[in-house]
Amino acid sequence: EIVMTQSPATLSVSPGERATLSCRASQSVSSNLAWYQQKPGQAPRLLIYGASTRATGIPARFSGSGSGTEFTLTISSLQSEDFAVYYCQQYNNWPPLYTFGQGTKLEIK
C-alpha cells in the first residue's frame, strides 16, 4: 500500500502571505495526486487534481506541483477563508485503492 505523508502537521501563516504544503508518497504515484480543503463540519472540497490542474471554480491563488513522490500545494496569498485542513490523495490503479495523507492544518498566525 502506498503511504502518503504530509508535512508539516500544522502550518501557521499570516493572511496575505504564501503557504506551502508538502505531500510525499512512499512510492511513485506519477501525477495521480489531488489536494482537498476541509473546513470544520464540511465535506472535503477538491482543489487540485492530476497534481497541478485546478478543479472547477478554484481560485488561481491555489496551485499544485510535483510528480512521482514529491508534491506541493501553494497558496499564493492567504485569504481568511483559506484557513482549513488540507489533504492530499493518491490513486493506485491496481489493486484500485485511494489513500489520503493525514492532513495539514493551516492556521492563522
Add this chain to the structure above:
Amino acid sequence: QVQLQESGPGLVKPSQTLSLTCTVSGGSISSGSYYWSWIRQPAGKGLEWIGRIYTSGSTNYNPSLKSRVTISVDTSKNQFSLKLSSVTAADTAVYYCARDLGSGWYFFDYWGQGTLVTVSS
C-alpha cells in the same frame, strides 16, 4: 448540479451491520462513466476510502475492510448503498458518499454532507 445525500441510522450496536444509503440528485447515477464511493472520517482524524461501485455494478473495496464491506447500487432509485458488518467502536465516524471526476480521473469532485455513525451499545 449533482448532489449527494447520505441517510441511515446514526447509532449502531457493536457486532451489528451498519447500513447507509446515498441518494443522488441532479443527474442519473447510471449515466456517464463514474465511480461512486464511500469514504469515512473518525472524529479529528483523516479520511479513509472504503470502496466504490461503477455504474455497471462492479465494485472495489479497501483491502483493510474488504471482508466486511458490501456496496450496491439501485439505479431505479438513483441510490447506492453501503453495508459494513461486525462493527466495533473503531467504525464510529462520519461517513461520506462521493463521486469521482470521471474520464479516468479518480479524485472526488462531488461529496455528500456526511453522516455521523456511532457504534455503541
